[in-house]
Amino acid sequence: MIAIILDQHAEEAAFLAGLRSYAISAPHYDLAHLGDLDERIEAHLDGLQIAGLKGLHLLLEQLTPHAQGEVFATAALALRLGNESALETLYQHLHANPEGEAFLVAALGWLEWHEVSKLIERDLNATDAQRRRIALTAHALHGKDPGPALLSALGHGDASVLAAAARLAGTLRRRDLLQPLRQHRLHGDDDVRFWSNSASVQMGDQEALGNLRLFAEQPGERRRPALEVLLAWQPREASVAWLRGLMQSEAHRHMAIQAIGLLGDPQTIAWLIRQMHELPTARAAGEAFSLITGADLAELDLELSVYPDYDEGPTDDPSDANVAMDPDIDLPWPDPQQVEQWWQGQQHSLQPGTGYLLGQPFSERQCMAVLRSGTQRQRRAAASLLARYQPTSVLFATDAPARRQKRLLGC
Numbered sequence: 001m002i003a004i005i006l007d008q009h010a011e012e013a014a015f016l017a018g019l020r021s022y023a024i025s026a027p028h029y030d031l032a033h034l035g036d037l038d039e040r041i042e043a044h045l046d047g048l049q050i051a052g053l054k055g056l057h058l059l060l061e062q063l064t065p066h067a068q069g070e071v072f073a074t075a076a077l078a079l080r081l082g083n084e085s086a087l088e089t090l091y092q093h094l095h096a097n098p099e100g101e102a103f104l105v106a107a108l109g110w111l112e113w114h115e116v117s118k119l120i121e122r123d124l125n126a127t128d129a130q131r132r133r134i135a136l137t138a139h140a141l142h143g144k145d146p147g148p149a150l151l152s153a154l155g156h157g158d159a160s161v162l163a164a165a166a167r168l169a170g171t172l173r174r175r176d177l178l179q180p181l182r183q184h185r186l187h188g189d190d191d192v193r194f195w196s197n198s199a200s201v202q203m204g205d206q207e208a209l210g211n212l213r214l215f216a217e218q219p220g221e222r223r224r225p226a227l228e229v230l231l232a233w234q235p236r237e238a239s240v241a242w243l244r245g246l247m248q249s250e251a252h253r254h255m256a257i258q259a260i261g262l263l264g265d266p267q268t269i270a271w272l273i274r275q276m277h278e279l280p281t282a283r284a285a286g287e288a289f290s291l292i293t294g295a296d297l298a299e300l301d302l303e304l305s306v307y308p309d310y311d312e313g314p315t316d317d318p319s320d321a322n323v324a325m326d327p328d329i330d331l332p333w334p335d336p337q338q339v340e341q342w343w344q345g346q347q348h349s350l351q352p353g354t355g356y357l358l359g360q361p362f363s364e365r366q367c368m369a370v371l372r373s374g375t376q377r378q379r380r381a382a383a384s385l386l387a388r389y390q391p392t393s394v395l396f397a398t399d400a401p402a403r404r405q406k407r408l409l410g411c
Contacts, residue, residue, distance in 0.1 A: 006051055010058050013044035014069030017103060021068075024399040025224075027287060028330045029376045031409075035402035041110075048077050056086055063093045063100075071100040075107035079115055087119070095130065105134055109141030110401055117144075124149040129158040136164035140171040143394040154180040163191035170199025171395045173387075178203055185211060194222050201233050202387050202395070209234050213242065216255065223255060228384040231262035236355070239263055247271065254284055261288025262381055264362065267352035269293070269343055276336040279310045284327075286334035291378060293350065294359025295342065297332045302342055304333040357382060364389035371396060372409050 020037055023029045029037075048055030059074040071090065078086035094101050108116050116138065123135035124146050136153055139146050146168075153165035154177060166184060169177045184196040185208060194215055200208035213234075215226035231239060243263065246256040257275055260268045269292065275285035286297055297303050355362040358370055358378065362385060370382035376398060383396040396408070 017069035017072035071103040159189035166195035261291035264355035283331035
């Protein structure tokens with residue numbers, strides 16, 4: 001019976017860790033939902049911790065080449081038990097199977113600083129690039145400054161270490177490191193180039209905006225974070241001019257819709273409503289509309305009563321190159337007629353030419369309010385915008401454990 005219970009704890013902890021990696025950027029999760037998910041993960045980790053070495057050995061046995069959530073659970077338990085041997089086994093596993101690294105990093109961010117600082121600080125000067133990269137990334141997740149080790153890392157020969165260092169410098173708002181970051185602005189590695197330019201922009205360096213726009217215009221995982229930073233920091237006139245051209249391009253239509261939501265100008269609402277009539281862009285347009293106006297499509301009954309038969313996700317065809325999930329899959333389908341009718345009654349309360357976030361003008365106070373009550377994508381937008389109002393503060397981490405976020409937000 002005990003073995004069965006341990007198996008359930010291990011299986012659920014791994015599954016929920018995988019779910020959390022999606023939830024932190026999902027459009028239908030908010031801080032309360034994230035907190036509930038975190039509590040479920042913690043409960044299963046507690047069950048494994050009570051079992052001690054039995055629980056740890058069970059997790060180590062599940063480290064298959066494609067393990068993800070299992071890596072998270074193993075790392076969290078090994079660190080809490082102080083088991084150096086298990087951690088060494090885990091790092092060796094990740095050398096052969098690096099795709100699980102993000103879940104080790106997530107575990108380091110999940111635990112409190114006092115539980116991980118010894119390992120992380122020890123690896124800051126490791127000769128092994130993977131360990132050093134992980135240590136730098138963990139510092140970013142906790143918002144901790146490693147001191148001189150960060151400048152040293154910005155001169156490292158390994159591109160992955162360099163990218164992690166640039167990301168950490170931006171998270172900490174280390175303006176004293178702006179010059180080393182500028183040296184990597186045109187680096188040949190995409191990650192180094194992205195994080196160097198993103199960090200520089202968030203320190204007020206407008207010369208990096210052009211490079212960040214290039215990332216925003218390219219499909220891939222860097223597009224959304226590039227847009228969030230770009231639209232928060234780029235002068236409004238420049239954003240309007242840039243978007244005017246993108247709105248006419250079918251290839252960039254979906255991205256332009258996301259950018260318009262982040263720009264927050266209500267004078268774009270009529271165009272957004274027109275995009276709700278087109279299946280490929282309808283849900284993204286609804287999300288952008290909500291980000292500007294604060295309208296909850298489900299709560300206000302502005303959704304379609306019957307969802308269309310539309311699926312942009314991967315198929316079962318092995319020859320299909322499209323393996324990415326539809327980014328709009330968890331968004332509601334807006335009813336364009338209902339949305340337009342609602343907007344007719346509300347538009348007088350929003351001033352064209354002004355940026356709005358969930359129905360209120362951009363402000364530090366509104367960013368904080370959205371961080372407390374918005375969905376994860378809305379909260380990410382608020383965190384990027386908040387950096388403008390708090391130029392010397394560590395960037396707010398919307399992917400941190402909910403308990404830590406609530407402490408920072410006083411809720």
